[in-house]
Every structure is written in C-alpha cells, then in structure tokens.
Amino acid sequence: MLENDRTQPELAAGGAIQNRPGMMDSEGWFEYLVRVYPHHTDYSGAVWHGTYLTWMEEARVESLRSLGIEYAEWVAQGVELPVVELSLRYHRSVQMGQSVAVRTRMVATEGVRLVWDYEIRSPDAQELYVTAQVTLVGVDRDKGKIIRQLPPALKEALTRLSVKPLP
Secondary structure, three states: OOOOOOOOOOOOOOOOOOOOOOEOOOOOOOEEEOOOOOOHHHHOOOOOHHHHHHHHHHHHHHHHHOOOOOOHHHHHOOOEEOOEEEEEOOOOOOOOOEEEEEEEEEOOOOOEEEEEEEEOOOOOOEEEEEEEEEEOOOEEEOOEEEOOOOOHHHHHHHHHHHHHHOO
C-alpha cells in the first residue's frame, strides 16, 4: 500500500490515523489506526518489534480516553498501572507505508491484575500481523507497592471497559 493511497484513513496531526470517539464494537474491542512511517521500521522497512508495543500502549490509553478516562489523572492521584507480564506473537511483518488497526480490549482477572488482549490487523481485518496479551497491576506510586484494591473511581471506570465484570 502506498503512503499517498487515498483509500487509507485520514491521519491526525501526530501520525496516528484519526480515530473516531467510542470506536468499541459489541465484543469490547477498541480500534486504534496507525500508519507505518520510516521511524517505526528497521533497516529493511519492516516494523521494528518494539514499535508494536508502543502502538499497543497508545491503543490502551486511547481506549480509556474514548470513555472519558485520562490515564494522566490516575497517575496524578498516585495510581500507576505498570506492565508485569507480556506475551506477543508475530504472525507476519508490517511494512513501511502500510496502515494497521491496533485492536485492544480489557479482560479483568482478579484483584488488581488487569489483562488486555490485542490484535494488530490490516484495516479491512483480512490480515493478522500480531496478537498479544498484557497484564497490568495497580501500584501506589508513593509507596512503590502493589495496591490491594483499585480505587473506587478507577474500578468503576474499568468496569465499563471490561469484557468480564470486575470482582
């Protein structure tokens, strides 16, 4: 696909493709569209493996923002959600100039462990490039320790996002 291909979605100012608010489907998937630029790739023009992780985090933060939840506000309140486990499977490489849809949804497990699923696909969903799962835990930033229970406002917000109800 060429970068000037008019069939590709329109880009926002920062390089991410303009996403529409509330783009969650009936299965809880949020879709975040991006276009591959040279700085996303290795010397061969294939997307560098770490770029997929960046896109996944951007999609996660944007899925929260689509519900009116600002990650920066949680951090300001002393709650962080660091990654504690990551599983990634590369099915095929993405090339410079292509556009991809980074799909994410949250599935809560137990306590403060939050599990997010990911798929990176072609915008028409015909090609699957990457599947992944990331586990986050709530941490008290000041104490540097895992919190025992999510703050009520955070738990309520995440319940709206979760495919499975939070315990």
